[in-house]
Structure formats: C-alpha cells, structure tokens
Amino acid sequence: MLKRKLTLLILIASVISTIVFAGSFDSISNSVVEKTLPNGLKVLILPKHDAPVFTGLIYADVGGANENQNATGLAHIFEHMAFKGTKTIGTKDYEKEKVALDKVEKAFFELRAAKERKPKASESEIKALEEKFQQAQEEAQQFVVQNELGEIIEREGAPDLNAFTSFDQTVYMYSLPSNKLELWAAIEADRFTNPVLREFYKEKDVIMEEKRMGESNAFGKLLDDFMAVAFKNHMYRSWVIGCMSDLKHISRTDAEAWFDKWYRAKNLTAVIVGDVDPNTAMPILEKYLGKIPAGEKPSQYVSEEPPQRAEKRIIMEDPSQPFLVVAYHKPAFDDPDNAVYDAIADILGGGRSSRLYTSLVKEKKVAMYAGTYTELGRKYPGLFLFFAVPNQGKTAEDCEKAIYEEIEKLKTTPVSQEEMEGLKARAKKNFIQSIDDNSGMALNLAMYQNLTGDWRNLFKELEKIDKVTTQDIMRIANQIFVKNNRTVGIVKTTTAQESK
Amino acid sequence: MTRKIICLVLLTILTFTLTAQEKPKRIIDQLNFPKLNDIKPPEVAEISLSNGVVVMLVEDHDFPTVNLRAMVKGGKVAEPIDKNGLAELFGEVLRSGGTKSMKSDDIDKYLDRIGASIETYSGESAIEIQADCLKENTDEVIKLFADFILNPAFEDEKIDLAKTQMRSAISRRNDEAMNVVERELNKILYGKDSPYARQVEYWDVDNLKKEDLINYHQKYFRPDMTYLAVWGDFSTADMKQKLEKYLGGWKSQGPKPEITLPSIPEQKYSVNQIEKTDVEQTFIFMGQLGLRYDDPDYAPTYIMSEILGGGFSSRLFKKVRTELGLAYGAGSFMSPEFDHKGMFYFYTSTKPSTTSKALSAMLDEIKRIRETPVSDDELKVAKEGFLNRYAFQFDSTSKLVNRMLTYRFYNYPTDFNKKIRDAVEKVTKDDVLRVAKNYLIPEKLTIVALGRVKEFDEPLSKYGSVNTIDITIPTGKKVEMASNPQAEGKAVELIKKAVKAIGEPAFNSLKDYYSDGKILMEGGEMPYKSYLLFPDKYAVELLFGEVSLKMALDGDNAKMFQGAQSAPIPESEAKDLKTSMWTEGGGLLLFKSILEGKVKAQYLKEGTFGGNPAELIAVETPQTVFLLFLDKKSGLLQAVRYEDIGEKGKEDVVEIYKNFKEIQGLKVPQEITVNINNEPKVSNKIWKVKINSGVSPDFFSK
Secondary structure, rough: HHHHHHHHHHHHHHHOOOOOOOOHHHHHHHHHHEEEOOOOOOOEEEOOOOOOOEEEEEEEOOOHHOHHHHHHHHHHHHHHHOOOOOOOOOOOOHHHHHHHHHHHHHHHHHHHHHOOOOOOHHHHHHHHHHHHHHHHHHHHHHHHHOHHHHHHHHHHHHOOEEEEEOOOEEEEEEEHHHHHHHHHHHHHHOOOOOOOOOOOOHHHHHHHHHHHHHHOOHHHHHHHHHHHHHHHHHHHOOOOOOOOOOOOOOOOOHHHHHHHHHHHHHHEEEEEEEEEOEEEEEEHHHHHHHHOOOOOOOOOOOOOOOOOOEEEEEEEOOOOEEEEEEEEOOOOOOOOOOOHHHHHHHHHHOOOOOOOHHHHHHHOOOOOEEEEEEEEOOOOOOEEEEEEEEEEOOOHHHHHHHHHHHHHHHHOOOHHHHHHHHHHHHHHHHHHHHOOHHOOOOOHHHHHHHOOOOOOOOHHHHHHHHHHHHHHHHHHHHHHHHHHEEEEEEEOOEEEEHOO | OHHHHHHHHHHHHHHHHHHHHHOOOOOHHHHHOOOOOOOOOOOOEEEEEEOOOOOEEEOOOOOOEEEEEEEEEEEHHOOOOOOOHHHHHHHHHHHHHHEEOHHHHHHHHHHHHOEEEEEEEEEOOOOEEEEEEHHHHHHHHHHHHHHOOOOOOHHHHHHHHHHHHHHHHOOOOOOOHHHHHHHHHHHHHHHHOOOOOOOOOOOHOOOOOHHHHHHHHHHHHHHHHEEEEEEOOOOHHHHHHHHHHHHOOOOOOOOOOOOOOOOOOOOOOOEEEEEEOOOOOOOEEEEEEEOOOOOOOOHHHHHHHHHHOOOOOHHHHHHHHOOOOOOOOEEEEOOEEEEOOOOOEEEEEHHHHHHHHHHHHHHHHHHHHHOOOHHHHHHHHHHHHHHHHHHHHHHHHHHHHHHHHHHHOOOOOOOHHHHHHHHHHHHOOHHHHHHHHHHHHHHHHHEEEOOOOHOOOOHHHOOEEEEOOOOOOOOOOOOOOOOHHHHHHHHHHHHHHHHHHHHHHHHHHOEEEEEEEEEEEEEEEEEEEEEEEOOOEEEEEEEOOOOEEEEEEEOOOOEEEOOEEEOOOOOHHHHHHHHHHHHHHHHHHHHHHHHOOOEEEEEEEEEEOOEEEEEEEEOOOOOEEEEEHHHHHHHHEEEEEEEEEOOOOOEEEEEEEEEEEEEOOOOEEEEEEEEOOOEEEEEEEEEEEEEEEOOHHHHHOO
C-alpha cells in the first residue's frame, strides 16, 4: 500500500511515467495526423475507435522552472485561473464585471504597497485598505457565474476534469463523449484566447490551502527543502507550488502577464486521441484553435545548474517515521543517453527481483520499500532519485549504506544477460500499459513532441533501449553516481519535545 | 378581457422576460452535437470450468498482452476473530511465499525476466490474484497463476518478512493525516472491532502463524468460491482449454464455508478530535450510514450526493472552496458497497484558524439540501453529467470485464450498470429531497477533526461534547489470556482467597456499594459520592459547593447530569469512568466478574508489593488489562496497576489500597492513593460507606 502511495506522490509532484520500448507500433504511429496551424499551434490527432469517447489535451510548454525568483508559484496559479472562465463563460455581464475587476486590482495594489512599505503603514491604514479591497471583491462577485466552465464540461460528460502543473509543463486534459469535439475546441480556444481571471484573490487562498495540505506530511516537507538544496541556481530549486510570500504578493496583473507570454499559439500543443475522424476533426480544431493569437515562441532559458562541488545533505527532524531520498544530477530528457538512465533505474528499482528490492527489502530487511525515479525534472538537467522507506527500527542511514553498495556493484560489474533481457521485456509491457488508454497516449504524444521536439520519438525509444549495453550502464554509473554529485535527504524521527 | 387578450399579455410578458434574461449568444450554446456513435462493447463470454469456477473472457487484440484476475470469497470478513491481520498477511504471502513447485525468489526473477507480473491482495470480502504478461508467455504465466491459487508454499522466511513489513506499516500509520482521520472515522462508524474498520496491532502480528495461513487457504480457496476474468490477445476457445488444463482439476472438498458479515452498529452523533501538531491544516472527515448498490434509492441518492459534493459544480465545492477560499478539496461522496451498507462521507481540510468556519459551512450545506428542493439546473447538471459519462464505462476492456466480474462475484445482474442508468434518468427533484431527508441525518453524523487543536478558531465543543481520540500506537504486549487453564484456575483460587479475606458472606450478598469521601489532588480537594450497582451501573457525583455534577454509566450508556440537564459523555471520558468502576471499593466488580467467569484472569507470578511478598494476577477487561497485587499472607488486594491514556499520552497508573476497615461485614479500604508514572498524584479519603443502600436503577439513567 505504502509503496504505491509513494510512487503516486512523486508522480503528482512531477509527471507521468514513460519507459518506452520497441515493438510493432508502426500502425499506431502511422495513424497519427499532425498539423501546424497557421498561428503556429501544433495539433496531433490519433483516432482510436474502441468506445465513443476521446481525450483532448492542451499542453503549454511552460512550468515552474520558467518562473522568476520573486514570483514563484505563478505557473500553477495560472493553471487554477484557467478554470475561472472567459469573457462569455462565467459572467453575467462582462463589461460591468471588467470595471469591477479593475477596481479590485487597484485596491489590491494599494493594500499590497501599504503592507510592503517601510517604515510600516499604520494598522488603521491597512485595515481601511483591506475593507476597500474586500468591498471591491464583493462588487465584482455579483457578476460571477460560479464555476460555469467546469460545470459545462462536467455536465457534458467529462469523467475527470483535470490539469496539472509540473516543473516542465502545464497540461489541461479531460475526456468527453466523442460527439462533443467541437465543444471541446470551442471551450479550449476561448479560455486560451479570452481568459478572465475572476475571483483571483480567493483562488490564491485555495492555493495556499493546497500548499498547506502538501506540507502536512514529512515527505512533502522534505521534498520541498530537498530541491532547494540539490539545486542552487536552476529554478528546479523552487517547488512548483511556490513560496508563501510570493503567493501573497502575486497579483492578477502578474498572472495575466504570464498568460500573455506563455500561452500563445506557438507555445501550445493540442492532442486528440479517441473516436474521431481526423478528416472532419482537423477542420473543427483549426476553426477554433486557429484563433488563438500566434505570439512569439518565448525563450526557454533558465539559469544552468553548475557542476556540484560537494555532497549535500539535509536531515529533517520530524515526529514521522524515517525516510530517505538520495539524488544525483543527470542530463535532460533529450540526452542521447536517456535510455541508459531508464535502464539503470529499472535494473535497480523495477520489479520484485530488482537489485534494491532484493538487497534492501528481502535480504537486509532494512526497508519496507526501495526504488528509483528518473523524472524529477526532464526539460532541463534533472535528478536521478533513489528512495527508501526504512523498516521499523531501521534508519535512513541503514538504507543509504545498502543503496551505495548496489551502486558500487553497478559501477564495477557488468549487468547479467538475464537482467538485460528482463529490462527489455518489462519496458515493452510498461510501454503498452502507458499508451493503453486515450489519456495516457495523449499525454505521451504531447510530452515527446515538446521534450524531444518530435512525437515520433515516443515510438523510437524502442530501438534506444534495445541498444543499451552493459558497457553503457557501467559508463553512466561511473559518470554520475559520484559523491560530489549527490544530495541526500533524510527524515529523522524525533519526538515533538526533542525537536524543540 | 377575452381569453385571447390574456394570452397575448402573457405572451408579451414571457417574451419580455426572456429577452431581459438572455445572455449574448455564445458559440458553446449554439453547437449541435452529432449523434453519438453506438457503444459497441466487446463480447464477453461467460463459461464455467468443469469444477465450477466462473470465468468471463474478452478478446482484445489491440496489444499483445494477456491479463487475468481471480476473486476468491473471503478477505477480512472471513478472518477468525482471534486472528486479526490474517487476511492482510495472507494477501501478501500468497504471492511472496512462492509455490510448492517453485521457490519465491526464483519466481520473482523469472517473471521479471519475461516482463510479467503476478500479484495478490486481500480486500474486505475477497482475496484477489492478478496477472499480466506479454502474449508469448501466456502458457507459463497461467500455469504459475494457477499454482499460486492451488499450491502456495507460504515460505517461513517470507512470512517473517511480511510480518516485519506489517509492523513497519503499524509504526507509520499516523504519519499521513488523511489516513488517520479516515481510519478513526470508520472505527466509530463501523465499530472498532468490525472487519470493515479494525486496525492491526503489534500483538496481532505476533499472533499470526504459518498454520493460520494454511488453514485459511484450505477453507476458502475452492473452485465454487472462485471467479475469474481473462482479457487480452488470445482466442477464446484456446484460452478455455488452457484454463481447464491448469485449473480444471482443482476440486472443492466438504461443505462450502459460511461467511457471516458483521452487523453495522446504530449510528450516533459524535464530535471527535485528534491532536496532531506536525500538520499545517485541520483535516475534517465526517460520515454516516449510507446504502448498498442495489438499494432502490441508490440512483436518487447518488444524484443528491453529486449535487451536494460531487465535483466543480457541487455545493460543497462551490461554497467551501470557490466562495470562501477555505480549502483545496471539499466535497462528499457515497461509498456504496455490494454486500453491506456503505457510508456517506464529507471531507475538507483547512488551516487551523478556519477549522470551525469550514466545518460550519459544510454542516449548513448538509442541512440545506434536506430542507429545500434542489434547482432545476442542479438536477440537470448532475443527471446529464452522469448520463453523458456513461460511454466511459465502456472505454477499456479491463474496466468492462472487471465490472462484470465484480457483479458476478456479488451476485448482481451483469447489466446492473444499465439498470442504474435507467434509474438515474427517472430521478426527480422530489426524489432528491426525499432521499436527502431520509439518508442525511445531521443528528447521527460522526465528525472527526485532526489538527493543531489549540489553534482552532473555535473549540469543537460548539458542535457537541468532544471526544478526544488518542492515536498513540500501543507498543505493549497484549497479555495472552486464551490458552492457560492452569493459570486461570490459580487466579480464581487467589481471588476466592481475597474474597474470604474481605468477608465472604457480606461479599456474596452484595448488591450495591456506596461511598462518600473526598478527592485530593494538585490544586485542591473536592467532596464526591460514588454508587456502584452490580453488575453494570456506576455513578460518581462531584460536589462543587452547591452544584453537583453526576456522571453515570448504565451499561454502555454514559451520561452527565447537572440539575435537570443531561448530556452524553464522550467516549474517551466514558472509558475513564468504566475503568474506575472496575476498581471501586478495592476491586469489588473485578472480583465478582472473575468469579462469575465474565472476565478472564490469569496468574502471572510471585512478586512483591511495598516490600511484602505478593501474588500477581492479570485481568483482561474491555478497557484495559489490570495487574492485581494480592498480599501473599492476608490475601487482601494491595494494589492494582494498569496502563491508561492521559493528556500527554500513555500513563502507568498504580492504585494503592490502604487502611482497610470492616463495614457491615465487608473489609474495604478507607484510603486510596493513585500514582501516575511513579508519582503520587491523587488520593481519596473515604469517610462513609454503605452496603446495599438500595439505590434505584433509575438513578443511573435519569
């Protein structure tokens, strides 16, 4: 139970898993229809007629890593706001609402300036401004049709209305009965052309609650600190949810500027997988999504993480049971050796006979569960992660030692032929499972299109894993699994009294 | 005015209203949806193997893989009462313990090498075995799958490993706040010993043996209790042959075992809080009794629940999240079950300083949906949403075949989902109001809130008397009471001796016991009176000057009285009252209950108390285990020791009885000191005792 949960947590924290492998997937790959619309928006359609449903997805090539230091959390805030509606959805009268919203914004700026001013504004001044801000919000509220956008999508049959923001991307996806493709296109075009960020300041409260929820367990708290230690310059150092003071500081104007920069057609990809005919679907998508302003492809430059000079280690004392994370810096997803990293992760951490499970769980009995994860940061050089959940009475350090033993073996002794065989068979099955449903397939196509520049690479990973050799594994292991490339994070159990 | 004119006026008004309310025409309102393509579910073949195993087969040639899932009747509900945790252990070791023909570690290596997997799980009412593999390995994997079902080996080493992991899981069970509130809520709703809620303790794990696994397997793993689904890239005819080959020879022996489902207790309103300081939010979880899937009210109740708390468009979400900005998640859901009533749940989590605000908002919405009909729009959104989602019940072969397998397993018609769909179509606003009134009962709600209690915006006592739940994980060993008749005999002997020492005839004629005295503790003293009416009534009256407060136990019912007012006593305090009832008057109720065989007592060993030799006896009561120190020479009960949960967690309590005096033929202590964690904390001085005072049974309930 616990092990599934952990994996899930990491998935939520970053992105969906894709280990890919060769097979006879040409027929799928050949039925993908692609088109770059005149405004630069990339459209991919894959017909699959199992049931009269489809998944539609908009992928914005922007994530938490593209934020600036003083405005962390902005990518995720915008994602929330993309559910607040448009000039025609979610409003009783947009013209009047706009005036009211501008008043809210003005009142927020006044209040924020007073709060951040030095020397401090008087309490009475702040109180007066707070009341003014409050009142402006109430005025604007009377024009709102609450959650109308979500309500339409739910009413029309979306079983799971969702979106996520990671370090690397922001994705909006849901499924509908397949006769509602035009509705999907109309809504998505509208919300990425005419978004109205109404109820902005209340939604920020919701996001602050989301942050508190995530930090209500030791694992969430540790990861938040861990990234800040593992990265000193690259923005992967700041967890996607953002820091509390930025969440308070950010204005609707900031979020609108974010939208203007990152949500132009040239930075978006639309993917449809399901019971649709590309010949009729493409014109519909073009009609609606084609209206999204073209804009410019924004620069994806983010400060590069310099080589690490020394091992870093954080120990968090907490009443919870112990936990261990060990991470090594690794290159981005489009690195030519990416398949080798996936291979190493699988040999060490995939399946009941994997090396970590065998050593830490079955033999040394130091851990309830131990595994690897390679997808924390993929657009830019990210992390190769090891994690372990120590057994009762065992410590994170016991697990750490056992993990290093396995790493050393990998550096010095070639992997057996059986393990290489297993690696390839598992990759094939995992790949099938990852594209077996419409949403998995849609997300994979979008990921490969954006992270590697071409969705076709999804189906080429096959050959790549096939070509991984035992020599490659030793080479990469020796290259990255070195002490000064390492960050260790530990939750150490302590009673509440001790930690004071 | 003619009728015509009236009509005209009406029409004008109507048109006017329409124009006035009309929004600018939006594209999304003008779309005409083409007819939805037909749902063409793949064909499901249902067969029975020669031995009676029910099998559902679906061919799906999209990808070269094959999947199997077996469900065997049993699970947590089939655990013997003294083997808590057995189903969980079984679900793990069935797989990890290997088979009689192949060692566990070899199986792991083999399956990993061919990219296949076989996993087993234990649920509430089923054990499940699942397998998936690439097409080319179908034969070998089915063979192994069958081997796990028929010939599991339960290797000793893997039992130990699984038990280590179970202990680790116990040690971690309070780390995730949401899991804690859910668990504690279910313990209240279903009863803490119910298989639907009970938690496994360290001593339960210690108590599980290999033979328990073997017995469980022998009893429940039979073809006539097994249901199987197979789907993927195969031909049905060929698959039938394979299944018959590997599973067909398996035979049921003896009569089918009966599985009795636990009863669900009467629901009571209660407010419960759990202090946890390392969380940033208060986690609120509430629940009450819900429905079975096949309840005729399921469809209207589902729609009601959707409107109340189902999604973006629901009331709880709109109120608590969108409007008040108090939470990331807020909602409700029905959790219907196939073979027993499930629960309704309501949840949210918010910062400590808005706990009561969020809770109030939730409760208001629950009340509101019972009082006024939902709007046409709300009904429309909920119903259309459900009906439009229907196509998604068929969008994957595995979803489809697993749903049908589940229906067969619980003896539901295989097109049950269609029946639900038809029922949803017919739901009206009146239905929604009716089921809201019938099934959402605020007076029977259980509320659990976990968080930094001291920082709540208002104390939860606003919502009723608060029961504090202690989630400290018990580490002590449970005294093994089951298997030592010799020690039990000796305990009874010693109790008889103790009774002789205090006066057997008076003890035998004892009907009630009254005492009057004062309690001295840190900060002062207070007069009190206590009444014990055998076998299950007990009251303590505390006197604050003119005001008296009575706390009374009548069986399981615990109430507080002050003047004409009364209120239920929260469970945590009721437990304290029950504990003190046992030792009242120097253990009178303990003695009686042991001699009447109502509680189990066991002789432990000889020890000392206060420097004098003493005999030690352990007595197990529902509240705690008491350790009795009986003076070796006189036979008198010198002291009682037990573990209790106090404000700061576990406490070691020792009650010492002194100054015995004979009153109406019975020797009773006139002074009692209580040491907590080795420090004297409380003492009672008793100045008046009455035996058989004739206190009325009504005194304890009125």
